[in-house]
Amino acid sequence: MDYFLIITCALLLITSILSVFRRKKNLPPTIFPKIPIIGHLYLLQKPLHRTLAKLSSKHGPILLLHFGSRPVLVVNSPSVSEECFTGKNDIVFANRPRLLVAKILSSNCTGTVWAPYGDHWRNLRRISTIEIFSTQRLNELSNVRADEGRLVVRKLVSDCSSSPLVNLKSLFQEITLNIIMRMISGKRYFGGKNMEDEGIRFREMVEEALRLGGASNLGDHLLFLNWFGVNGLEKKLIALQKRRNEFFQVLIDQLREDAKVEDNNSKKNITIIELLLQLQETDPAYYTDELIKSYILNLLSAGVDTSSVTMEWAFSLLLNNEDVLNKAQNEIDNHVGQNRLLEESDMADLPYLRCIVNETLRMYPPTPFLVPHESSDDCMVGGYHIPRGTMLLVNQWAIQRDPELWSEPQSFNPERFEQIEGTKDGYRFMPFGSGRRGCPGEGLAIRMLGLTLGLLIQCFEWERASEEMVDMTEGVGLTMPKVQPLVAKCRPRRITHNLS
Numbered sequence: 001m002d003y004f005l006i007i008t009c010a011l012l013l014i015t016s017i018l019s020v021f022r023r024k025k026n027l028p029p030t031i032f033p034k035i036p037i038i039g040h041l042y043l044l045q046k047p048l049h050r051t052l053a054k055l056s057s058k059h060g061p062i063l064l065l066h067f068g069s070r071p072v073l074v075v076n077s078p079s080v081s082e083e084c085f086t087g088k089n090d091i092v093f094a095n096r097p098r099l100l101v102a103k104i105l106s107s108n109c110t111g112t113v114w115a116p117y118g119d120h121w122r123n124l125r126r127i128s129t130i131e132i133f134s135t136q137r138l139n140e141l142s143n144v145r146a147d148e149g150r151l152v153v154r155k156l157v158s159d160c161s162s163s164p165l166v167n168l169k170s171l172f173q174e175i176t177l178n179i180i181m182r183m184i185s186g187k188r189y190f191g192g193k194n195m196e197d198e199g200i201r202f203r204e205m206v207e208e209a210l211r212l213g214g215a216s217n218l219g220d221h222l223l224f225l226n227w228f229g230v231n232g233l234e235k236k237l238i239a240l241q242k243r244r245n246e247f248f249q250v251l252i253d254q255l256r257e258d259a260k261v262e263d264n265n266s267k268k269n270i271t272i273i274e275l276l277l278q279l280q281e282t283d284p285a286y287y288t289d290e291l292i293k294s295y296i297l298n299l300l301s302a303g304v305d306t307s308s309v310t311m312e313w314a315f316s317l318l319l320n321n322e323d324v325l326n327k328a329q330n331e332i333d334n335h336v337g338q339n340r341l342l343e344e345s346d347m348a349d350l351p352y353l354r355c356i357v358n359e360t361l362r363m364y365p366p367t368p369f370l371v372p373h374e375s376s377d378d379c380m381v382g383g384y385h386i387p388r389g390t391m392l393l394v395n396q397w398a399i400q401r402d403p404e405l406w407s408e409p410q411s412f413n414p415e416r417f418e419q420i421e422g423t424k425d426g427y428r429f430m431p432f433g434s435g436r437r438g439c440p441g442e443g444l445a446i447r448m449l450g451l452t453l454g455l456l457i458q459c460f461e462w463e464r465a466s467e468e469m470v471d472m473t474e475g476v477g478l479t480m481p482k483v484q485p486l487v488a489k490c491r492p493r494r495i496t497h498n499l500s
Helices: 004-027 048-059 080-083 088-090 099-105 119-133 137-139 143-159 166-186 196-213 233-261 271-283 289-320 322-335 346-347 351-363 442-459 493-498
Strands: 060-065 070-075 165-167 379-381 384-386 391-394 460-464 489-494
Touching: 048 060, 048 070, 048 346, 060 384, 080 088, 080 379, 080 391, 088 379, 088 460, 099 196, 099 233, 119 233, 119 271, 137 143, 143 165, 143 166, 143 346, 143 442, 143 489, 165 166, 166 196, 166 271, 166 289, 166 442, 166 460, 196 233, 196 289, 233 271, 233 289, 271 289, 289 322, 289 442, 289 460, 322 351, 322 442, 346 351, 346 442, 351 442, 379 489, 442 460, 442 493
Parallel strands: 070 391
Antiparallel strands: 060 070, 165 489, 379 384, 460 489
16 A cells, blocks of 8 residues: 555656646647656557547647657647648648658658658659649540540449449559559559559559558657567568569669650650659759659559548448439539540539539548648647647548538538538648648549549449448548448449440
8 A cells, every 4th residue: 555655646746747847848738647658659549530539529629649759749620730731830840750661661751752841852742743743744644544434434334244243442443553553654454454463463562552551550659669679560561662662663674665765755645754764864863763663652652542442432422322422423414414424624514523522531531640740840839839859640530520610520411512612621621631741642633533433423323232331430541441342233324335
């Protein structure tokens, strides 16, 4: 009993000292107790966005936690988010934390997503916004997305002749991978000929990167675990990165050889690798093969799963809300008809389809916390002092489901977006982030989502695989995947009879 009393008194004394220190430093609210060494890791359960949303609802919209020794600022408010992504704070929070996954799969944090804020990142960002994701560039590559859309429709028509059941998870992964890989290298790996073995290898690497990338790594926060090699994640990541480097080095070498016998400057749509190889000729010391591989691997990591998972959530919502599906189909029939396939240029005349995309992004943002930021200097947020080196997690999932910001936030109601232009509504709706580190691929993602969903709605009648509602349980991972892959029944509509 004496020992218990001593321990209790010691804890109370420590708490009092820390409380005085916190008031003096004017730090944000935190949670007691913060256990030595592990900090607040004992509070965390999966899925993390739901756990932190509950903590914020109890302790306030701005919360300072410690993941081991790492200070973490959890933001659960549009106004506080705006403070983080505007003015001087936009620069302060433009850095990224150095996490193990980013260090290995992003070539020591040299890729666009994880590179620290500075000249190198600014140059990569310039390439992304001007050369890769500009409106002109995306319009030039619209034929790639249209072609993949037609091929998916034909594939489904063929598959439906033998079985009405369709694995939509695989379908969305394949079309997204094909679109992005055709942009990167000019190759498509799924649904084509003579590419099966290469396609299988490619898919396995993509799936492994998603699995390992979403794995929790205590070594990022409890550094002593790395000293003892407790976590086998690092070895798996290194082995995966080696295979990815070898795979894309072959692609780079092939396109470099092709460029010797072709005039890429005369090509209307050169691939991303070809563009980077042209830059390599002007500055070979900077645009090395390693930089090219890092860039395209970051592009794949950032673009493939986020888009395919969002498509899967969108169709799951549509199957559970037949009135919305029917309304979208009627809109397409009225504006496009049944004599030709929907095109990207039709999207301006399909506002309800765009509302469906936005409502899906609201309920199931592809990155619930956005990509983590880290403060490069001391700053003030919400009237509180934020120390340098603090990781910032903006719980966009919680903000976009806040009942004080949204009417009936748990309900799928695309009509709520009828008065909202674009993909932002202040800082309460920003599924692609904001500020300097906002996602440069937003335009491509919206085009892929709208065209793919629109074509499937236009060309097929859809039903759930059974009378039960589609399971909407969220899985574990950076992009919030579904626990149960989506399978549905489809039946071709009249328009598919005219496909050649």
